[in-house]
Amino acid sequence: MAMFAPDYEYEETKVEVDVKGINFEATGKVEKQLGWKLLFKNQQQTKKKETVLSAMEKGQACQVNVEIAEGQTKPPKYYTxxxxxxxxxxxxxxxxxxxxxxxxxxxxxxxxxxxxxxxxxxxxxxxxxxxxxxxxxxxxxxxxxxxxxxxxxxxxxxxxxxxxxxxxxxxxxxxxxxxxxxxxxxxxxxxxxxxxxxxxxxxxxxxxxxxxSFIGDCSCCNHEDGKIQDKGKFYGCSRYREGCTFTLPKKFLGKPISQTNIKKLLNGEKTNLIKGFTSKKGKKFDAYLRYDQTEQKMTFEFPKG
CATH class of the missing domain: 1.10.460.10 (Topoisomerase I, domain 2)
Incomplete structure (x- = not known):
């Protein structure tokens, strides 16, 4: 019904008031015809009423009450x-x-x-x-x-x-x-x-x-100063430009791998027990992770009992 109802009509006035050399702005709205808004009148009652300004002319003197409001500015929003x-x-x-x-x-x-x-x-x-x-x-x-x-x-x-x-x-x-x-x-x-x-x-x-940003030494790198660092979606060697392709995932079988556990893998240790891995068949299981330097792949070590 609102699509076929008359237009909502109003007058809007923007005023600049000079107070001792400082400009203050005020905006007021006067409704002339509710139009389609008439269908939502009950919903509109709960909203804040619009500021109504009286008729004004350029150069007209007026009395202004200026108050200081305390607040905190917000930083600009990040771009998408x-x-x-x-x-x-x-x-x-x-x-x-x-x-x-x-x-x-x-x-x-x-x-x-x-x-x-x-x-x-x-x-x-x-x-x-x-x-x-x-x-x-x-x-x-x-x-x-x-x-x-x-x-x-x-x-x-x-x-x-x-x-x-x-x-x-x-x-x-x-x-x-x-x-x-x-x-x-x-x-x-x-x-x-x-x-x-x-x-x-x-x-x-x-x-x-x-x-x-270095997390640890690269054990697979031919360079003595190869370091593992966060590459965004994975961990990789700082010497990748020189040919080192060693990487470790940030997520494995549906579970995120923390930097603490990444450091353990780099040191040849097993990770802390990670709960909730999801197999290719959809089954959940708990296990420790190790990195096999010979095979250059992740291996599981299951808790006893």
Whole structure:
């Protein structure tokens, strides 16, 4: 019935009041015709009544009572992956200058429809960010990267906008390809001169982060300094780039494996008794875990009795 009922009509007034140089805003609503809301009138009674403002004109003087309300601000909400892609697409909103905003809007922000998702996947794979309960969280490694590029053109959407603007000029024969490439060359040379200091600081901080994330030594690695660390969905060797493929799962037959038990496996010990494993046939059982170095696989040790 509400679909075919008349529209709900109201007047909304927004007022700015200057109190000794500080602007205060007030919003009021006056209902003109309930329309479809008439069908839900009983439900509406429990809701807070709308603020009603009297008729006002620009420049009119009024008496204002100002009170201080104590409270606590809330931190900004984490982005979801979908929201992060949308922010990349509309990066122009964060850029100063209407011309640059327009350019980024025309070029659809940072990346393209085909590359934005892959950019985020790369950040996840490189452990700069991770997704926790559908929320994008920056890891320690990502925070270090942010600090390393902070204040440089690499962290500036304006750079993308300016490049796009000049590329458009080249397309209109109003700019020179040589000038464009020369500016990029100058930027690269400047970044290269600044890079050693930033990279040095970043490597030192990154080493500290990695050391904190080490769980134990890699017993299967040909490198003496191979360390096992959290790789996101599993535990793996820090020397995987050099060819070490040793991994341990975070979850095994439906049960999570704690870091305490992972350390025991790395030391050649059996884990604490883990209850509730689920076999391929769906049966539940309790067991200890061991890692067989020779066979390079998990084995069970069942409690006696």
């Amino acid at each position: 992956e979908g929201q992060l892609i949308n922010v990349m697409k509309h990066a122009g909103k964060e850029v100063d200058g209407e011309a640059l905003q327009h350019t980024l809007k025309e070029s659809e922000g940072i990346g393209t429809e085909a590359t934005r998702a892959s950019i985020i996947e790369t950040l996840k794979h490189q452990l700069y960010i991770e997704i926790r309960k559908n929320q994008v969280t920056v890891l320690d490694k990502g925070k270090i990267l942010c600090q390393a590029v902070e204040g440089t053109l690499l962290a500036s959407p304006e750079m993308t906008a300016k490049w796009e603007t000049y590329l458009n000029k080249i397309g209109e024969n109003k700019g020179s390809q040589e000038v464009f490439l020369d500016r990029i060359k100058q930027m690269i040379e400047s970044l290269m001169q600044e890079a050693p200091r930033k990279i040095g600081n970043m490597e030192q901080a990154l080493q500290q982060v990695n050391e904190k």
